[in-house]
Amino acid sequence: MAGEGAIVDRLRASEAGRVAEIIRGLPEWFTPNAAVEAERDAVSMTGFAARLGGVVRGFVLLDERECCVEIAWLAVERGFQGQGLGSLLLEAAEDYACSRGKPVLTVKTYGGMDYEPYLRTLRFYRSRGFKLYEVIDEYKPFGGQPAAILLKRLDCGQPPGSTLEEPRRGPAPRPLRPGSPDGSST
Numbered sequence: 001m002a003g004e005g006a007i008v009d010r011l012r013a014s015e016a017g018r019v020a021e022i023i024r025g026l027p028e029w030f031t032p033n034a035a036v037e038a039e040r041d042a043v044s045m046t047g048f049a050a051r052l053g054g055v056v057r058g059f060v061l062l063d064e065r066e067c068c069v070e071i072a073w074l075a076v077e078r079g080f081q082g083q084g085l086g087s088l089l090l091e092a093a094e095d096y097a098c099s100r101g102k103p104v105l106t107v108k109t110y111g112g113m114d115y116e117p118y119l120r121t122l123r124f125y126r127s128r129g130f131k132l133y134e135v136i137d138e139y140k141p142f143g144g145q146p147a148a149i150l151l152k153r154l155d156c157g158q159p160p161g162s163t164l165e166e167p168r169r170g171p172a173p174r175p176l177r178p179g180s181p182d183g184s185s186t
């Protein structure tokens with residue numbers, strides 16, 4: 001079963017060093033500077049940890065925006081990938097976004113289509129319901145490299161028919177009368 005034996009719960013600020021350690025162990029995906037940034041964000045952002053035998057093996061950090069919740073960081077330690085931990089962390093992120101009344105999850109990831117490690121990451125998100133919103137060719141926070149912005153709309157348990165799918169309607173138009181540009185009768 002996916003993530004068997006794993007527990008996902010809130011990441012504590014005191015575990016920020018572990019976050020940096022996991023990032024440092026994944027140089028194909030993250031620059032050395034990223035470990036410093038992730039450690040800082042682990043203190044200030046909402047995070048969830050995937051634990052096996054009590055040890056943090058993966059984490060997600062979330063940045064709450066006006067429109068939605070953004071996955072700022074998501075990583076699973078080398079040697080523990082492919083066992084369902086990333087999927088469990090995504091579910092925790094989805095539940096959190098719903099609990100905040102924000103049924104959209106976003107993530108920015110490397111958007112070049114030429115680098116196998118990130119092609120796997122892209123496949124991971126897409127197979128879990130994320131859609132490509134846009135590719136920014138030169139994204140400054142990624143050192144001028146391309147960024148793919150992905151979105152996932154969440155089903156936060158609204159009853160069918162009460163979602164954003166419903167067309168929004170303005171007030172019914174009033175009939176216009178000749179000589180009265182706005183239709184008023186005065």
Ligand SMILES: CC(C)(COP(=O)(O)OP(=O)(O)OC[C@H]1O[C@@H](n2cnc3c(N)ncnc32)[C@H](O)[C@@H]1OP(=O)(O)O)[C@@H](O)C(=O)NCCC(=O)NCCS
Binds near residue numbers: 073083085118
């Ligand atoms: C992407 C990542 C978080 C997924 O976590 P995970 O625990 O490996 O994912 P799961 O076990 O839940 O799911 C595995 C699925 O992801 C895919 N996958 C993507 N990257 C993978 C990797 N490095 N190793 C194994 N599977 C990977 C598998 O093909 C599998 O797909 P499928 O179930 O549709 O067949 C994790 O692999 C990771 O930390 N990658 C490196 C860092 C990264 O890319 N972070 C995201 C930055 S935006």
